[in-house]
Amino acid sequence: MRRITSIALLLTLFCPGLGSSQEEAAAFLGEPDAARIEALRTAEISEVTKGRGGRSLAFKITLADGTRGYFKPKQAFSAAHWYSEVAAYYLDRELGLHRVPPTTGRTFRWSALKEAAGRDERVSELGIAPDGTVKGAFIWWIPEPLKRVRMGRKWERWVRIQKALPVTPYQRPVDYRADLNRRPGVREATDPSRPIAQAPDTEERPAELSDLIVFDYLTQNVDRWGGDFTNVRSRELGGPLIYMDNGAGFWLGEQRLGLMEARLEALQRFRRSTVEAVRNLDIERFSAHLRADPLAPVLNEKQLDGLAQRRRAVLEHVNAMVTRFGEARVFAW
Ligand SMILES: Nc1ncnc2c1ncn2[C@@H]1O[C@H](COP(=O)(O)OP(=O)(O)O)[C@@H](O)[C@H]1O
Numbered sequence: 219m220r221r222i223t224s225i226a227l228l229l230t231l232f233c234p235g236l237g238s239s240q241e242e243a244a245a246f247l248g249e250p251d252a253a254r255i256e257a258l259r260t261a262e263i264s265e266v267t268k269g270r271g272g273r274s275l276a277f278k279i280t281l282a283d284g285t286r287g288y289f290k291p292k293q294a295f296s297a298a299h300w301y302s303e304v305a306a307y308y309l310d311r312e313l314g315l316h317r318v319p320p321t322t323g324r325t326f327r328w329s330a331l332k333e334a335a336g337r338d339e340r341v342s343e344l345g346i347a348p349d350g351t352v353k354g355a356f357i358w359w360i361p362e363p364l365k366r367v368r369m370g371r372k373w374e375r376w377v378r379i380q381k382a383l384p385v386t387p388y389q390r391p392v393d394y395r396a397d398l399n400r401r402p403g404v405r406e407a408t409d410p411s412r413p414i415a416q417a418p419d420t421e422e423r424p425a426e427l428s429d430l431i432v433f434d435y436l437t438q439n440v441d442r443w444g445g446d447f448t449n450v451r452s453r454e455l456g457g458p459l460i461y462m463d464n465g466a467g468f469w470l471g472e473q474r475l476g477l478m479e480a481r482l483e484a485l486q487r488f489r490r491s492t493v494e495a496v497r498n499l500d501i502e503r504f505s506a507h508l509r510a511d512p513l514a515p516v517l518n519e520k521q522l523d524g525l526a527q528r529r530r531a532v533l534e535h536v537n538a539m540v541t542r543f544g545e546a547r548v549f550a551w
């Protein structure tokens with residue numbers, strides 16, 4: 219029964235002419251997902267190397283048909299949630315944002331990855347099952363060297379009506395806490411020597427950053443603004459923002475986190491179409507897509523309910539902003 223449901227859903231998701239127009243349009247920056255998802259789900263491994271640059275132990279895998287993917291396995295490290303990467307992908311498509319690279323759940327045999335991992339200490343953190351398999355998020359590899367979006371300090375003025383914000387919540391959780399509790403004379407965690415943000419590098423950047431804050435609030439991704447904005451990138455200089463590294467979300471515990479509330483509260487300008495997409499988000503349909511993933515159900519009831527709560531919170535916050543500042547200023551784009 220589940221198999222039939224999955225096939226029907228895959229058909230509506232990826233076949234033109236079936237399903238709603240939003241589902242037909244499943245794409246990453248205008249490039250259709252269908253063939254990439256199919257390859258990520260089914261093609262055999264041809265080459266594996268260990269990933270570089272992140273805290274998680276992940277693998278860059280070339281498949282037999284030439285498709286490349288980044289496999290982020292189940293890992294017992296607090297910010298490496300394979301299910302968050304997968305759920306973020308489906309949510310991005312559901313909202314029509316098209317910024318998360320095509321992603322699917324997949325299971326590999328550990329023996330196929332072991333050699334590439336070598337003697338990496340993080341192997342002990344991986345969730346290798348007794349049958350020798352390991353599940354994880356398999357993310358389409360973006361071929362271009364990714365470009366950092368340079369913003370500078372106080373960039374958040376771009377997404378605010380009131381400019382002043384004593385402590386920015388758009389920084390690493392530990393730095394935010396340190397700055398909140400900072401005593402006079404102690405240096406700010408937000409490096410004061412960094413240049414102050416000038417004009418955004420593109421006209422659309424403020425709207426894109428506003429969307430990203432809304433998206434991360436919904437997915438509960440706490441890890442966006444650290445490491446000199448390493449997780450704020452584009453495929454080409456001045457190109458559209460992509461949402462990569464979505465593993466620190468969809469927490470199993472608390473569904474509303476103080477830091478994330480502060481990040482939402484600080485956001486005062488919105489793209490009208492994004493707010494509409496959040497309003498129209500059909501959580502039942504979203505969860506049906508998760509149930510069609512090879513690693514279904516991906517999220518549990520508590521996590522889905524948390525998403526519903528956070529969706530309501532976004533809409534309430536937008537309403538409060540409109541009451542305070544008026545539609546024209548809040549819906550800036
Ligand atoms: N889908 C992708 N396409 C291209 N490069 C990627 C992709 N995913 C990750 N990378 C590269 O690998 C690095 C680490 O990945 P990331 O998802 O940030 O892992 P972590 O969760 O460990 O921080 C990134 O900084 C980027 O350079």
Ligand SMILES: [Mg+2]
Nearest residue numbers: 272273449463
């Ligand atoms: Mg990272």
